[in-house]
Amino acid sequence: MPGLRRLYAPQRVAVRTDARGAPTTVEGVVVEAVREEWLVEDRWWTPKPLRRHYFELALEDGRALTVFRAARAQRWYRQRA
Amino acid sequence: MEIACVIDKRLATPPRPGHAGGPWPGRADLQDPVAAAEATESMVRALEALGAGVESERPGEAFFALDGLRGLHGGSSAGVLAAVRRALGKGKAIGTAPTRFAAFLAAGDWPRPVPVAALRTRLGVDGREAEDLVEALERLGIETVRALTDLGADQVADRFGLLGLRALRLGRGEEEPLRPRAPHEELGEEIELPEGTAGRQLDRALELLVDRLLATPQRRGRTLLGLRLGARLAAGGSWSVEQGLGRPSAAPRVLRNVLAPRLEELPGPATALRLRALGLGPPARDQLELAVGGDEPRRRRLGAAVREVRATQGAEALLKILPVDASSRVPERWAMLTPYPEL
Numbered sequence: 171m172p173g174l175r176r177l178y179a180p181q182r183v184a185v186r187t188d189a190r191g192a193p194t195t196v197e198g199v200v201v202e203a204v205r206e207e208w209l210v211e212d213r214w215w216t217p218k219p220l221r222r223h224y225f226e227l228a229l230e231d232g233r234a235l236t237v238f239r240a241a242r243a244q245r246w247y248r249q250r251a
Numbered sequence: 252m253e254i255a256c257v258i259d260k261r262l263a264t265p266p267r268p269g270h271a272g273g274p275w276p277g278r279a280d281l282q283d284p285v286a287a288a289e290a291t292e293s294m295v296r297a298l299e300a301l302g303a304g305v306e307s308e309r310p311g312e313a314f315f316a317l318d319g320l321r322g323l324h325g326g327s328s329a330g331v332l333a334a335v336r337r338a339l340g341k342g343k344a345i346g347t348a349p350t351r352f353a354a355f356l357a358a359g360d361w362p363r364p365v366p367v368a369a370l371r372t373r374l375g376v377d378g379r380e381a382e383d384l385v386e387a388l389e390r391l392g393i394e395t396v397r398a399l400t401d402l403g404a405d406q407v408a409d410r411f412g413l414l415g416l417r418a419l420r421l422g423r424g425e426e427e428p429l430r431p432r433a434p435h436e437e438l439g440e441e442i443e444l445p446e447g448t449a450g451r452q453l454d455r456a457l458e459l460l461v462d463r464l465l466a467t468p469q470r471r472g473r474t475l476l477g478l479r480l481g482a483r484l485a486a487g488g489s490w491s492v493e494q495g496l497g498r499p500s501a502a503p504r505v506l507r508n509v510l511a512p513r514l515e516e517l518p519g520p521a522t523a524l525r526l527r528a529l530g531l532g533p534p535a536r537d538q539l540e541l542a543v544g545g546d547e548p549r550r551r552r553l554g555a556a557v558r559e560v561r562a563t564q565g566a567e568a569l570l571k572i573l574p575v576d577a578s579s580r581v582p583e584r585w586a587m588l589t590p591y592p593e594l
Contacts, residue, residue: 177583177586178583179583210581249582250582
């Protein structure tokens with residue numbers, strides 16, 4: 171629809187992970203702790219199912235950040251959630 | 252609460268039964284809007300000098316509460332009014348009443364019962380819209396404010412909409428509190444224009460005028476809330492427009508952008524250009540509180556603010572958060588940003 175924009179749209183972000191797949195750095199900033207993680211599966215009944223692995227992180231520089239890995243694209247995104 | 256209404260009879264004579272045929276003496280001053288604005292400003296300042304908090308939204312009119320002034324002027328309303336008369340001189344009509352509308356009726360010496368025509372200038376909308384309402388009321392035999400207030404709010408809302416409800420509330424004495432302006436200091440600049448100044452040269456003159464106004468030491472870093480752009484016309488007389496800024500600003504670019512289109516309204520060649528601040532806001536970065544009483548005034552002012560923000564910052568500058576699916580587990584489906592609707 172013209173004139174409409176999404177709020178909280180995901181933004182690509184560079185993430186390094188450990189062997190388990192949990193983030194260790196985000197944009198070069200070390201992850202202090204993984205505070206929470208959860209899976210979101212939606213639209214599994216459509217040709218474009220959505221499967222995301224969310225992590226709520228505490229970064230070394232004091233920021234709290236939520237990121238997710240999109241299963242289909244194997245890419246990382248940050249998102250306000 | 253006792254409210255006083257002062258009317259400068261040269262400037263604010265409303266058409267009404269018994270007076271509709273001709274202007275009062277001096278009414279010709281209305282031909283010169285700058286003179287009218289200056290005269291109103293002078294009247295408001297004289298009232299402020301007496302300690303009054305003055306609301307003035309139309310040329311030639313001022314409203315203020317008497318309650319806080321009695322202690323300063325003899326302890327009675329009569330003392331305050333005597334001081335007002337001394338300060339303003341002749342040619343002013345003064346009325347007092349518990350509400351703004353009733354004080355206006357008293358000052359204007361409206362006949363009783365009050366005809367609905369008295370609502371024309373009280374509804375906060377342009378003349379045509381108010382005229383349509385008055386005509387519709389009269390056509391249906393509702394010729395007096397009393398007859399209007401005898402109707403139920405539902406009936407009025409059905410037939411006359413929001414404007415009718417506003418009129419009904421006025422008639423019933425339900426008004427939002429006075430909104431006195433903050434007394435402001437004089438801040439204005441003027442530049443003479445060489446003969447034949449037009450087009451790009453006029454734009455440059457405006458830029459210079461804006462820069463000069465912002466450079467005035469009395470501004471002391473404060474933002475501007477609104478501007479009055481005026482011109483002395485080569486053919487005689489003068490011209491002016493008032494321009495709100497939507498939000499307090501002291502950015503030359505913002506001021507130039509809002510004022511430049513107004514230059515196109517100049518009715519003829521000008522010999523001088525004037526710019527005056529209509530109010531000073533806090534220094535940049537300070538927050539303003541938006542406190543407006545009642546739903547309708549708030550909506551009206553919000554509508555004006557939306558239009559001004561669009562005019563100054565572009566059509567896409569103002570967006571609204573539209574909730575879509577707050578229960579979704581996918582955050583980007585919670586809400587959308589959509590253009591703010593016209594009010």
